[in-house]
Amino acid sequence: MEEILDKINNDKEFIAIIEPLLKNNYVLEMKKYRQHYETSCYDHCLEAAYYCYKICKKFNLDYVSTAKAAMVHDLFLYDWRKRLPDRKGLHAFTHPRTAYENACKIMEINDLQKDIILKHMWPLTIKLPRYKESYILTLVDKYCALNESYHEIYSRYSQKKAFRYLYLCLSLLIIRL
Numbered sequence: 538m539e540e541i542l543d544k545i546n547n548d549k550e551f552i553a554i555i556e557p558l559l560k561n562n563y564v565l566e567m568k569k570y571r572q573h574y575e576t577s578c579y580d581h582c583l584e585a586a587y588y589c590y591k592i593c594k595k596f597n598l599d600y601v602s603t604a605k606a607a608m609v610h611d612l613f614l615y616d617w618r619k620r621l622p623d624r625k626g627l628h629a630f631t632h633p634r635t636a637y638e639n640a641c642k643i644m645e646i647n648d649l650q651k652d653i654i655l656k657h658m659w660p661l662t663i664k665l666p667r668y669k670e671s672y673i674l675t676l677v678d679k680y681c682a683l684n685e686s687y688h689e690i691y692s693r694y695s696q697k698k699a700f701r702y703l704y705l706c707l708s709l710l711i712i713r714l
């Protein structure tokens with residue numbers, strides 16, 4: 538995570554695009570909430586925004602709108618691990634709408650950005666994304682989630698005998714294939 542954060546902070550164009558969001562109190566509040574393991578919602582969104590920016594720029598897509606939308610795609614502002622009486626429905630299905638409604642309070646949102654935020658959990662949420670940029674965030678989001686979880690799972694379980702035994706068996710199996 539540290540390496541990618543250094544890269545992000547040194548990318549002047551990317552930082553200039555999302556700078557107003559980085560100074561926004563709603564966005565800064567994401568630092569309080571954990572998304573995957575030790576990664577905050579803020580760092581998760583920042584990383585996703587950066588990858589979306591790089592990919593969309595490479596494919597001549599709307600990288601400015603996409604980077605901004607990705608920066609707020611998880612702006613739900615609560616601890617999703619805790620059950621709250623006023624929260625209805627499963628977090629996985631409801632948080633894109635909450636993030637979208639919060640994002641509307643702090644920035645102008647175009648149709649592309651609305652689609653990106655509301656559909657980012659696809660294919661869990663069934664409605665198909667309408668734009669290539671939306672598909673890019675759905676993939677980047679899952680990649681970031683895996684990345685953020687993998688390191689934690691590995692460092693947590695790598696000391697356990699069963700984990701090492703399983704890891705060894707899988708490695709041997711892969712070598713034999």
Ligand SMILES: [Fe+2]
Nearest residue numbers: 610611632657
């Ligand atoms: Fe999300």
Ligand SMILES: [Fe+2]
Nearest residue numbers: 581610611678
């Ligand atoms: Fe996310």
